[in-house]
Amino acid sequence: MSATISRLPLALSAVAIIIAAVALAQTFTLSAPTSQVTPKTQTFKINIADGEVISEVDGKDVVTGEYHRFEPPVLVVHKGDTVVFQVTNMDHHRHSLVMQGCSVDTGPLNEHESKTVQCVATSSGVYQFYCGIPFNPANEACAPDHATITGYLVVLE
Numbered sequence: 001m002s003a004t005i006s007r008l009p010l011a012l013s014a015v016a017i018i019i020a021a022v023a024l025a026q027t028f029t030l031s032a033p034t035s036q037v038t039p040k041t042q043t044f045k046i047n048i049a050d051g052e053v054i055s056e057v058d059g060k061d062v063v064t065g066e067y068h069r070f071e072p073p074v075l076v077v078h079k080g081d082t083v084v085f086q087v088t089n090m091d092h093h094r095h096s097l098v099m100q101g102c103s104v105d106t107g108p109l110n111e112h113e114s115k116t117v118q119c120v121a122t123s124s125g126v127y128q129f130y131c132g133i134p135f136n137p138a139n140e141a142c143a144p145d146h147a148t149i150t151g152y153l154v155v156l157e
């Protein structure tokens with residue numbers, strides 16, 4: 001009986017040491033960097049193109065307008081990736097691709113002109129890219145829908 005009582009503090013000490021060791025191990029595990037996707041280079045072919053607005057007029061489909069867009073309009077990468085934009089202007093109006101945050105700017109692109117620009121996506125988030133050439137019908141610069149020629153770079157954590 002007395003032998004059992006005298007072993008109790010030893011057993012409690014052992015349990016305390018085990019609990020402390022587990023807690024310490026968890027502390028180091030939690031403070032260790034979380035596993036990240038290995039940064040890589042992601043290349044996108046992006047066309048600046050026009051589309052037709054087709055409306056039904058007197059029972060027939062008629063082209064009633066045109067719009068301009070980036071194709072594809074949404075790009076998804078991971079933080080740390082190098083993003084390469086191979087931009088081609090397929091439209092007869094002059095356009096460009098500009099983005100802040102992950103900073104790129106092709107400068108003005110004439111019809112069928114291409115330019116490659118790149119940036120490193122250092123922060124996660126959603127970045128809008130857009131045409132940087134304001135509409136000016138006097139010199140073939142952009143189009144009336146300039147403000148809606150936009151796309152998005154989604155940078156995942």
Ligand SMILES: [Cu+2]
Pocket residue numbers: 095096131132133134135141142143146147149
């Ligand atoms: Cu524009």
